[in-house]
Every structure is written in structure tokens, then in C-alpha cells.
Amino acid sequence: MTALMGICIVNVPFMALPVEASLVPPSAALDQVAAFLVEGLFQAKFFLLFSFLFGWSLHQQAQSAQKKGVSFNRRYARRLSGLAVLGVLHAVLVFNGDILLLYVLLGLVIWPLRQRDPATLIRIALTMVPLGVVSLTSLGILLPDTLSSGTTLGGGYWEATRTRWLDWPGTFAFLLLFQGPLAFAAFASGLAAAKSGFFETPLNRGRVSLNKGLPWLIFFGVTFNLYYAAAMSWMIPPERGLHSLAGLVVLVLGAPLLSAAYLGLLLKLTERYTLPDWLMRAGRNSLSVYVLQGILAGAVFGGYGLGLFGTMGQGALFFVAIAVAVMSMAIVSVLAKRFERGPLEALLRAWTYGGTP
Template structure:
């Protein structure tokens, strides 16, 4: 659920502000501070935790299919195709920064690697670092051309949907460059973790190594991400040479390091404290929570809802995002308690297994 909370904090400003707002520093001091902290501590970190769990789930589904003596290939083909359709609909109807279609495409690439041993999978994940650096360098050069200047999200629903449709190719290109290599690295790492029993016991070798290296992960992760945030939030003036481009490229190291630190800290917390049942239910139905976040944010900021698009600064949006995330979790938890699964999980499961929702 921490991953979904972090994703919501990052996504809400993209739904609440015109794109032009990301190209200039906020005028209010509070907004500047919050924008900086979101860049440093949230941007590109929590989607990696989400991606890590996606890779982990691949192994769990393969094991389930093996136990039941059914074809995993058939199941996975249907699951990824269903996820792609849901992603496309989500991008056009709700939020064109959708990540589900990208996950479906990357799922096709990680699929043939599921038989590799954990060490090989981790080496594959490491090869994504130079690829990610090249991808982010390309993005840094093309960034002005990949961002849309549309501000019609404050208009009616169908006009906003038309805008999302027209903007989607550019937005997806941005996501592919910004998130693609790092997400695939997280897929491979999550698959390796599942195969090595990472979550089975605190004495697992990987868990012990993560705990041992946690101080260094925090130190270097925070350091790299502070530089990234300084370059992206105009703390370092754009006129200062290539700092903006360097800050973007540094993210390829900073984001995975800080995400790994977050994972270690979250595991320590769960070893000490028991999560409330409603949060656990929401966490087991993350697809529905993720999509509902966008629906609720659209209802708040879209012209077809409260029409608050462009009326709040980054400081206020931070708390709105938390409220949206918590409300989404609560609603999905109630639905999951009543119907055993979230609505989208039931739909995707029915398509995957060829049954009825």
C-alpha cells in the first residue's frame, strides 16, 4: 500500500495542474518545498516497488498453475492481454499516465526469463542501468517535445477524454523512456526475490544482505535523489550547464537505491507491527485501488466533477493525494470484503481463467 500511496502523490499533480506548471518553478515557498520533496523522495521510487511486486507475482502465478496442472503460458497470455486492454481504457478514459499497458508489454519480455536462476535475473536487472541511463539521456534531450501543452482537463468529460486520446502517444513515449528500463529491472529483481524465497523469512540471504546494506542504500539513495530534485526543481538554475540532464541521468541509480531502502524499511515495520485488515485487503486488490485513484482525482479536478483543475498548488495537492489514496483503499477494501475481490481483480481473474467474474 505504500507503493500505491507514493504513486498517487506523484500522479495527482499531473491530473490537477496544466503541463506548463511543470516547466516553471512554483511561486509560493511551500509549493517549492513540496515539489522538491516529491521529486527527491517519491518521483520514480514507488512505482519501482509496484514493479518489484509485479515481478514477484509472476513466479507465484507460475507456481499456482503448476500445482493445478494447467498451462501457465495460456493463463499468462490472457492475463497480459487483459491487463493491456485495461491499461488502454484507463489511459484514455481516466489518466493517460497509465502504467498498466507498459507493464503488459514488459511482461511479455520478462516472461521467457522466468526459468532463469535468481543470480542471472539480478545480472539482467543490472544491465538495465546503462540502458536506463541512455534512455533518460534521450528523454532529457527530447523532453520539451514529449510533453503535451493541453490544459483541457478542466473541461467536460468527453473533451477531456478526447485530449487524453490525442496526448496518449506522446505520454506513452515519455513513460517508455522514463520508466521502461527501470521497471523491467524491478520485474527481474522481483522475480529473483520470489525464486529465492526473499519474503519467506527474515533470515533469507537476500533479506540479510538488504538489512546489512540499508544505511548505505539510504545515504547514496538520498544523496543522488537530492541532486536529481535540485536539478529538476530549479534549485540549480537551468543556466548552470548540463545539470538538468545530469540530474535526470543520476536518477537511474538514485531511484533503485532509494526504492531498495524503502523496501528494507517497510519490511522492518511489518516485522514489528501488524497492518489493519482493511489495508491488507486493499493491498491484495491493488489494481482496483490504482484505477480508482485516477477516477477520484478526475472527479475532483475535472470540469465534469468539482472543476478544481489548476486551482491548487503543490502543497495542497500533496494532502489531496493522500486523501484520494486513503479513500481509494477504503472503498476497495469494503468491496473486497463484500465480494471477496476488488472489481478489476475479479474481471481480470475471470478473463485469465476463462470463467465468470
Template sequence: MKPDRNPAVDLVRAAALIGIAVVNLPFMALPSQALLTLPEAWPDRLAVQGTELLFQAKFFLLFSFVFGWGLEIQSLQARRAGASFARRYSRRLGMLALFGILHALLVFTGDILLLYAVLGLIAWALKGASVRGLLGMAMALVPVAAACLAVIVVVLADAPLPPDHPGLGGSYVETVLARWRDWPPVFVFLVLFQGHLALAAFLVGMAAARTGFFEEGNAAAARLARAVPFLLAAGLIVNLVYVGAGRSEALPVAMAGLASLALGGPLLAAAYLGLILRVARTVRMPAFVVVAGRNTLTCYVLQGVLAGLVLGGYGLGLFGDLGQMTILALSVAIALLSMALVAAWAQRFGQGPLEWLLRRVTLA
């Protein structure tokens, strides 16, 4: 295994940043009631269903995969340095959890950093398993994720509509108070919606690192490349079931539709991974994309900060005023802008500010 300087890894991270922004931004741009039903205008409906089909529960899996891969790389680097990986990693997860709490309250309620810190502890505990064991546990988590997704449908069917509060449309203080009130149920939702699949991706990433997945000529990467057409076809079919049935008023149909995402998400995420590896081998990407892929923590947080400045009542005040197609375009623009800004910073100072702080704490 080689240290994390492979541009393919950075490209996977960069692609994940854009996909995560596409999924997250509607939750910052619209009241919660507006997210529960499909919009009437066909461009907005197309944007919603296109996001559900191609983005939702796919790109966070790529991010999770690389997170697990990084766990193994960090362990190797600690051994090479003669340092205690346990101490380094515990400090890293503690700092990540602190970032997550602050991010959830000050920037975006749907934060994943705290969840990653918690799942990182579980992955750490399972680190002693073999490659076959890691992959077996990951596969076993897929039906568990499907069951949790079905439970979400049942819970939401009986839950009252969320209260209508200012959200990002209010002042910054009102926004923080709304996040404080909303965060506990949102965090529980995130655990049920993506926790099990994220942990599965962690474990697959750990197994991939042990087999040199990102190295030139790796057999597993070659098999993935050959399987891309099948993965794309199967993933699109399963995700069409999710899009078509997930909003059904018939409870059993809606349960089956959302549960299908536990299979459809990983299928398309694997296909995307194979496609990204092919692009990394054949296309020279702009330097800012690669640099941003090495500083994803700062990019991720900056996405929410920029979105708040555009949407919030303390900024341009566009909360609730944009259609879904406009939000889709805005999310891509914000993702690219955050990547360009962080890349410029990192090229000047060596790394993003949050990466610098996380590294300082990790290495003590």
C-alpha cells in the same frame, strides 16, 4: 515458496499505491506548463522538490518488483494446478493491456498498465534465466535507463511547449479527446522514463521469488535490512543531485541530473523495501491496508476516478486552482480513500471488481 498471502507483500503494494498517487496527481491537477517550472511559493516548492526527492521513480519500482515476484508465484500456482502457465499468463497480460488502454483514455493518460503488459511479455521471455542471470540483466538495464533519461532532456530541450488545452478542466468529452491526443507521446515518454527500470525491477522480483525473499528468515531479506542505512544515505545523496541539477538550464548538467535518477530511484526503492519489511514484522497494520494491498488494480484505477471527480470540470472543477502542497495532501487523501473503499468492497465480496474480472479471464 508460498502463495501470495504474506502480509509483507500486501504492505509493499499498499505503500506503492500511496507513492504512485503522490507522483501522479499533479499531472492530473495542473496544466502541463505549470509542471515545467518550480512554483514561487515556498510551501509549493517544498512539495515539488520533496516529491522529486522521496517519491518520484521510487514507488513504481516497488510495484514493479512485486509484479515480477507475482509472475513467479503465478507460475508455481499453475504447475500445482496442472494448468498451462503460458495460457493463463497470456490471457492475464491481454486483459491487463485492455485495462491499460481504457484507463489511459477514460481516466489518466499516464497509465502504467499497458506498459506493464508489454514489459510482462519481455519478462516472460526471460523467465528461463537463472537467478544470477536475472540479477545481471537487471543491473545492466540501469545504465540503459540513465542513457534514456539523458535523451529525454535533449528531446524536451528542443520540443515546443505543449499546447494549452482544457485537460481535466473541460467537460468529460473534452477530457477524453485531450487524452486521446496526448496519449501517444505520453506513452513514449513513460517507456523512456521508467520502462527500463520497471523491467529491471520485474527481473529482481522474479529472482526474489525464487529465493523465497518474503519467507521468514530469508538471507537476502536479512542482508537488505542491514543495508538500509547505507541505501538511505546513498539514495538521498544521489536524489539530491537529481533535484538540484534536473531542472538546470545548462543542458549537460540537466542531462546528468536526470540520468542520476536511474541510480537514485533504485537505491531509495530498495531502502523503502527494507523499511516496509521491518514495519510488517513489528507493527500490526489496519486491516483495510492489507486488504487494499491484495486489490491494487482496483485501487489504482479508483485513484484516478476519484481525482477526476474532484479536479475535473465534470466534477468539482478544481483543475488548475490548487497549489502543489494542497495537491500533495489531496493525493494522500485520495489514495487512502480509494484503499478504504476497495477494502470495504473486497471484505464484502471477496475481492475488488477488477481483480475478480482479471482472475476470471486468467483462469478462463
């Protein structure tokens, strides 16, 4: 649920502003602060929480299949194929920054590793750090060539769809370099957490270690990510390209550290407070919420909707993103209460199980 909110805050500016806006410092002070905080505290952090839960769910699905005496491999293959179709449709029809297809590819890679013990999975996750450094360094060098000069939502729906289709290969390559290694590390960590009973009790060894290290995670996570935000924004002159490259490298360490800190803080909150039922239902139906965020944002910014593309600054977009996220969660929660599941969860479940219980 929190991950979905953070993802929406990061994604909405990409749907609401032309690509060129990311290359020019905002003129208004509020927009500068908002852009800095989004890059420092949200960007590349919340999708890691989402990825962590994806890895955790892999173990839950395997256990469920084992208890029912059915083939997990068959179920998992069908689930990934269903996600792939949804990912392609989402990228072309809604938002070409889609992460579902990337998750499918990473899900294929982690599939053979599902029998590994938690310690091995954590070591695999750690090997993604140097790979992430190479990946983001390459991205820093190639970044100008991966950006499209076209707008995505400024015209009518079919014009926007055509633009998304044409831009998608470059966007996917960007996501693969920017998110791939760290997302896979989160997959492996989530799978290790599930195998070790991380969420089952606060006395779990991993939970205890996370709580002990929380102050350091917050300190280094915030420090590294604020440097990344400064290096990528108006705070450091753009002619100092080395800082931008260093910022991307620092992000490889900073993003997982701050994501882990967020996880620790969220667990502390859930130990003390009970979330409202509607938020719990939204969290259990995250696929529908994620896709609906893009649909609602398209209705707000697209020329086929309210046509507000390019009319708002980063400051206003921050609050619009929160409104879109809350509205998406509320709508999906109502649907899930009425029909037991969100629409895409029901569709994916029907395809995954293929008529089996």
C-alpha cells in the same frame, strides 16, 4: 499499499495542473518545498516497488498453475491481454499516464526469462542501468518535444477524453523512456526474489544483505535523489541545462537505491507491526485501487466534477493526494470484504482463468 500511496502522490499533480506548471518554479515557498520533496523522495521510486511486486507475482502465478496442472502460458497470455485492454481504457478514459500497458509490454519481455535462476535475473536487472542512462539521457534531450501544451482535465469529460487520446502517444513514449528500463530491472529483481524465497523468512540471504546495506542505501539513495530533485526544480537555475541532464542520469542509480531502502524499511516495520485488515485487503487489490485513484482525482479536478483543475499548488496537492489514496484504499477494501475481491481483480481473474479453476 505503500507503493500505491506513493504513486498517487506523484500522479495527482499531473492530473491537477497544466503541463506548463511543471516548467515554471512555484511561486509559494510551501509549493516549492512540496515539489522538491515529491521529486526527491517519491517520483520514480514507488512505481519500482510496484514493479518489483509484479515480477514477484509472476513466479507465484507460475507455481499456482503448476500445482493445478494447467497451462501457465495460457493463463499468463490471457492475463496480459486483459491488462492491456484495461490499460488502454484507463489511459483514454481516466489518466493518460497509465502504467498498465507498459507493464504488459515488459511482462511480455520477461516471460521467456521466468526459468532463469536468481543470479542470472539479477545480472539482467543490472544491465538495465546503462540502458537506463541512455534512455533518460535521450529523454532529457527530447523532453521539450514530448510535452503537450494542452490541458487534460480543465474541460468537460468528453473534451478531457479527447485530449487524453491525442496526448497518449507522446505520454506513453515519455513513460517508456522514463520508466521502462528501471521497471524491467524491478521486474527481474522481483522474480529473482520470489525464486529465492525473499519474503518467506527474515533469515533469507537477500533479506540479510538488504538489512546490512540499508544505511548505505539510505545515504546514497537520498543524496542522489535530492540532487535529481534540485536539478529538475527551482534550486538550480533552468539555464544550467547540463545539471538537468545530469540529474536524470543520477536518477538511474538513485531511484533503485532509494526504492530498495524503502523496501528494507517496510519489511522491518511489518516484522514489528501488523497492518490493519482493511489496508491488507487494499494491498491485495491494488489494480482496483490504482484505477480508482484516477477516477476520484478526475472527479475532484475535472471540469465534469468539482472543477478544481489548476486552482491548487503543490503543497495542497500533496495532502489531496494522500486523501485520494486513503479513500481509494478504503472503498476498495469495503468492496473486497463484501465480494471477496476488488471489481477489477474479479474481472481480470475471470478473464485470466477463462472458466478453469
